Amino acid sequence: MLSDTRQRKRSKQREKVLDVVRSTKSHPTADWVFHEVRKELPNVSLATVYRNLNLLAESGKINEVLCDGQLRFDANRDEHFHFICRSCKGIFDIDETRVTSPDFKLPRGYVVQDVRMDFYGICPSCQASQ
Amino acid sequence: MLSDTRQRKRSKQREKVLDVVRSTKSHPTADWVFHEVRKELPNVSLATVYRNLNLLAESGKINEVLCDGQLRFDANRDEHFHFICRSCKGIFDIDETRVTSPDFKLPRGYVVQDVRMDFYGICPSCQASQ
DNA sequence: CTATGTGCAAAGTGTTTGCAAATTT
DNA sequence: AAATTTGCAAACACTTTGCACATAG
Numbered sequence: 001m002l003s004d005t006r007q008r009k010r011s012k013q014r015e016k017v018l019d020v021v022r023s024t025k026s027h028p029t030a031d032w033v034f035h036e037v038r039k040e041l042p043n044v045s046l047a048t049v050y051r052n053l054n055l056l057a058e059s060g061k062i063n064e065v066l067c068d069g070q071l072r073f074d075a076n077r078d079e080h081f082h083f084i085c086r087s088c089k090g091i092f093d094i095d096e097t098r099v100t101s102p103d104f105k106l107p108r109g110y111v112v113q114d115v116r117m118d119f120y121g122i123c124p125s126c127q128a129s130q
Numbered sequence: 131m132l133s134d135t136r137q138r139k140r141s142k143q144r145e146k147v148l149d150v151v152r153s154t155k156s157h158p159t160a161d162w163v164f165h166e167v168r169k170e171l172p173n174v175s176l177a178t179v180y181r182n183l184n185l186l187a188e189s190g191k192i193n194e195v196l197c198d199g200q201l202r203f204d205a206n207r208d209e210h211f212h213f214i215c216r217s218c219k220g221i222f223d224i225d226e227t228r229v230t231s232p233d234f235k236l237p238r239g240y241v242v243q244d245v246r247m248d249f250y251g252i253c254p255s256c257q258a259s260q
Numbered sequence: 261c262t263a264t265g266t267g268c269a270a271a272g273t274g275t276t277t278g279c280a281a282a283t284t285t
Numbered sequence: 286a287a288a289t290t291t292g293c294a295a296a297c298a299c300t301t302t303g304c305a306c307a308t309a310g
Contacts, residue, residue, distance in 0.1 A: 009284045009289050030274080045292045050275060052290095071274080083240055094236055102232035102247065106224055109254025110213055116248045117232065124239025139264050139309050160299080175267045180300060182265095201299085 008055070013037070013044055017052040021062050022075040027082075027091045029072055065091065083119040087126035094119065138185070143167070143174055147182040151192050152205040157212075157221045159202055195221065211246075215253035222253060 020036040021028065028036075034049040053073055056062045065072045065082065072091065081099055083092040099117070106112060150166045151158065158166075164179040183203055186192045193204045195212065202221065211229055213222040229247070236242060 006289075007285095011283075011290055013291075043292070046274095047276075047293080048291060054276095083236065083242075086243065092240075094234075094240075098236060099234040100232055102230055104224075104229040104249070106213065106228060106249065107254075109257055110222075110224075110249070111252045111257060112213075112249045113216065113251040114249070116250065118246045118248075119234070119236065119240070119242050119244070120246065121243040122241045124237075127239055127241060136264075137310095141265055141308080143266075173267070176299095177268080177301075178266055184301095 011052075013041060013048050014052040014055065016041055016044075017049055018056055018061060018075070021053075021056070021073050025076065025093060027065055027072040027074050033073065081117045081119065083121065083123065085123035085126055086120060087122050090123055092123060141182075143171060143178050144182040144185065146171055146174075147179055148186055148191060148205070151183075151186070151203050155206065155223055157195055157202040157204050163203065211249065213249045213251065213253065215256055216250055217252050217256035220253055224249065 016037050017033060020033050023036075026032075030046070030050055030053055033053065034044070034046050037044050037049060053062070057064050057073070061075070063074045063076075065074050076093060078095070081094045083094050084090070085092070101115070102117070104112075104115075146167050147163060150163050153166075156162075160176070160180055160183055163183065164174070164176050167174050167179060183192070187194050187203070191205070193206075195202045195204050206223060208225070211224045213224050214220070215222070231245065232247075234242075234245075
């Protein structure tokens, strides 16, 4: 397991993986990140990309997003929500200011650390082309 | 692909799969459903269970829930939210009356069909045992 | 009778792991 | 020098598919 507390050493590969995830708002898959990283480090392996994505998610530098059965990554650290288009399967960021966080009171004993809110529907461009 | 509009015929297997998903609030995995169905139909195959879960989800009789990278199923058709425990990975239903749905105004053009809200944190029993 | 559904085994997809060599501190 | 990280290939877990036979309408 990698989810331990070992001390980390830097590596070109890990830094590049983080750069790539930060370079986009497209919520990339591991495979997309792999191909992007390969453009600059032609020998990286997919395994290394996976290891580093997991490490970065674990240390909180990026977030994992589940969409349509696939794990995707997101380096947007601001609180925001996702709009998932049922037509094109795209994920769009909705910035928090347009959404009032919900009031909630859960049954006794549930300690809430995060609320994740996702909107499902049809995005503007799919809307237009129908 | 199974996501077409063919006319469906009934089958014992499909009915049993639906019964099993309806019989629990535990958000079962396909594999759990498979083992339950096997108790009454010892010859069903895992493929049949998958096919029928997909068919039922497609026709809206059950919902898919993604949790911790795994696809799970839920036959609770009432609006409700999920609490996902970061310690035990359990999924708990939070019934809607304790949560006031959020106000939101999305950018022009986004047509919202559903809002999914998930709470992440520590569940009461993990809380107690720490 | 015809189309749909099933069981099985094989293939597919996305992700993780074991290991020796390379790299970082 | 000691520990971590890498690339590779093999293993993995979960899901889907091809096909011949069975079943529903």
